[in-house]
Amino acid sequence: MILWKLFLSFAKVGVMTFGGGYAMIPILEREIVEQQHWASSEELMDYYAVGQCTPGVIAVNTATFIGRKIAGDIGGVVASVGVVFPSVLIICVIAGILSNFADIPAVQSAFAGIRVCVCVLIFNAVVKLWKAAVPDKGALCLALLVFFLSVFFKPSPVYFVIFCAAAGILLTRWGVRGR
Amino acid sequence: MILLRLFWEFFKTGLFAVGGGMATLPFLYAMSDATGWFSYAQLADMIAVSESTPGPIGVNMASYVGFTTAGIPGALVATAGLVTPSIIIILVIARVLSAFRRNKYVDAAFYGLRPCSVALIAAAGVLVVKIALFDFSLYAQSGRLVDLFNWKALALAALLLVLTRGVKKLKQLHPIVFILASALLGMLFSF
Known part of the structure; x- marks a missing residue:
């Protein structure tokens, strides 16, 4: 049944995401785009962009989008419940039993290792998404602008999202798109 | 009643925290002031655990605060509160978007948004690289350039890069294997 499949797939994504919404991108690429074919890379980026400028957790926003696309409003709710389910479970266990979990040296070392892996996975995801997201010079300018401004000045992503949506419309109207 | 209050506090957080899990932090500090459910020191521990366990950080935080405040029902209710506004808002936006999908302005807006998304993901990656592959605090202390780099981590990163990009059979493996x-x-x- 499709709802059960949605729940399971997103629970898998939830359990394999270490370190915040952006670390979810490589996992979503694999689970949702390549294995289930529920969305394309382009759609994933569209959802991610919208999720950045709407309130709430980005992972949940993305799950709701994809779930709704596959199985309507119920699907959106089920996918979201799926993506948060492992978190609630794991946190309850850790908060109940291991209150000093984050101070255990082995845990700290394991996560130092995981962070290195997340760097590489994000790099690979960016290389892959880049091809779909940056088809021409106009898009290239936008991507570089957002990248450098956000690395050096760290403003809220909301401004970038609003600016780039407007820029997309203007660049298309001026006929720069596709060149 | 405490469960209702938990739901309401996290509902507000979910409604107003824009830009992902870390954006919930200021709201949690305010919640600590307003309710006295947990101290700043407890909050720091919760952040550490939320970052060291799988799952979205905002959701981990909500579960942890909820559990500390009212046990397992608390964890469930706080998480439900956090995600409810997201789900409602996205369902509405998705409906509007699918109605206007063929609209040329919406299409043009997304043409601009896609490079924005990749760039934001790349910038988030740079943040992780800074923490994972470099040791700025040690370098600031000793002033020696060798100390700036976390050599073990760099070696692992190089190895992973070769394995995930260079070796055909390994490329097909699920990312969780490498994690x-x-x-x-x-x-x-x-x-």
Whole structure:
């Protein structure tokens, strides 16, 4: 049944995401785009962009989008419940039993290792998404602008999202798109 | 009643925290002031655990605060509160978007948004690179350039890069395989 499949797939994504919404991108690429074919890379980026400028957790926003696309409003709710389910479970266990979990040296070392892996996975995801997201010079300018401004000045992503949506419309109207 | 209050506090957080899990932090500090459910020190521990467990950080935080405040029902209710506004808002936006999908302005807006998304993901990656591959605090202390780099981590990153991009059979593997292997290596060589 499709709802059960949605729940399971997103629970898998939830359990394999270490370190915040952006670390979810490589996992979503694999689970949702390549294995289930529920969305394309382009759609994933569209959802991610919208999720950045709407309130709430980005992972949940993305799950709701994809779930709704596959199985309507119920699907959106089920996918979201799926993506948060492992978190609630794991946190309850850790908060109940291991209150000093984050101070255990082995845990700290394991996560130092995981962070290195997340760097590489994000790099690979960016290389892959880049091809779909940056088809021409106009898009290239936008991507570089957002990248450098956000690395050096760290403003809220909301401004970038609003600016780039407007820029997309203007660049298309001026006929720069596709060149 | 405490469960209702938990739901309401996290509902507000979910409604107003824009830009992902870390954006919930200011709201949690305010919640600590307003309710006295947990101290700033407890909050710091919760952040550490939320970052060291799988799952979206905002959701981990909500579960942890909820659990500390009212046990397992608290964890469920706080998480439900956090995600409810997201789900409602996205369902409405998705409906509007699918109605206007063929609209040329919406299409043009997304043409601009896609490079924005990749760039934001890349910038988030740079943040992780800074923490994972470099040691700025040690360098600031000793002033020696050798100390700036976390050599073990750089070696692992180089190895992973070659394995995930260069070796055809390994490229097909699920990312979780590399994540778990890295966790193991991290423990073995005490990163």
